Amino acid sequence: MNLIKAxxxxxxxxxxxxxxxxxxxxxxxxxxxxxxxxxxxxxxxTALRELIQKGHVFYLAQDDKDNYVGFVSYEINCExxxxxxxxxxxxxxxxxxxxxxxxxxxVKDKAIENNQNAIFLNVNKYNNAIHxxxxxxxxxxxxxxxxxxxxxxxDDYVMEIDMVQ
Numbered sequence: 209m210n211l212i213k214a215x216x217x218x219x220x221x222x223x224x225x226x227x228x229x230x231x232x233x234x235x236x237x238x239x240x241x242x243x244x245x246x247x248x249x250x251x252x253x254t255a256l257r258e259l260i261q262k263g264h265v266f267y268l269a270q271d272d273k274d275n276y277v278g279f280v281s282y283e284i285n286c287e288x289x290x291x292x293x294x295x296x297x298x299x300x301x302x303x304x305x306x307x308x309x310x311x312x313x314x315v316k317d318k319a320i321e322n323n324q325n326a327i328f329l330n331v332n333k334y335n336n337a338i339h340x341x342x343x344x345x346x347x348x349x350x351x352x353x354x355x356x357x358x359x360x361x362x363d364d365y366v367m368e369i370d371m372v373q
Contacts, residue, residue, distance in 0.1 A: 209307050211314060214266035214279070219256045221268060221276050226251045229278075229297045237334045242360050249356065264294055267314060269307055277302045280311035284322045290368075291319040293329040312344055319371055328368040330354075338365065345369045 214222065226247055234243055249255065259281070260266065269278040278298030286292035293315055298307045319327050330352065331338055346367040354362040 209277070209305075209310055210270045211267045211310065212270060214268050216257050216260055218266065218268060219253050219260075222256060222266065222279055223251050223253070225268075225276060225279055225297065225299070229299060232300045233297065233335070233337075234332070237332055245358050245360060246356065259294075265318070266295075267311070269298070269302075269311070271302075278307055278311070280315060282315045282318065282327075284318065284324065287328075289323070289325040291315060291322070291324045291327045293327060296329070308340055309344065316371070325372050326368050326370050328366060330362070330364040330366055333363050333365055338367070341367050 212218075230243055230247055238246070262283075264281045264283050266279060266281045268276050271277050279295065280293065280297075281295040282291055282293050284291050286294075293312075296308060296311050298305075298311075315327060327346075328349070329341070329346070331341060333351070346369045348365045349368045350366045352362075352364045352366050354364065356362055
């Protein structure tokens with residue numbers, strides 16, 4: 209897979225991928241109403257543009273036919289000396305190909321370059337991706353319930369991997 213650093217011109221690709229990935233990733237966890245609400249709130253042009261301006265770095269993955277198949281976003285020093293993976297999503301048909309690991313390795317390399325002590329992320333408590341993160345070496349460090357408005361919450365684990373050897 210070819211990883212391409214995204215910019216504001218790629219926002220429509222991120223939105224399109226989200227609309228394909230989220231119903232599969234969260235369809236059994238969240239109601240359709242909450243799914244639609246979250247996509248509309250967090251994956252609109254303005255919201256994504258603001259994230260990029262605030263320092264979130266996005267990479268897109270392209271397959272050998274130049275199709276976009278996933279994306280990752282991360283933020284160096286989201287907390288002091290810690291990088292946060294904000295988003296890591298791949299199309300369902302791309303799962304199991306190593307792309308998720310490739311995204312993680314990219315973020316890990318960037319974290320090391322920036323002398324980060326850890327990488328962390330939030331994951332829904334019922335998301336099967338927890339097993340993937342545990343295989344990468346992440347551990348659950350706390351539970352977090354985040355009010356996202358409209359009567360909805362994100363019920364997550366915060367998972368972290370130590371970068372200090």
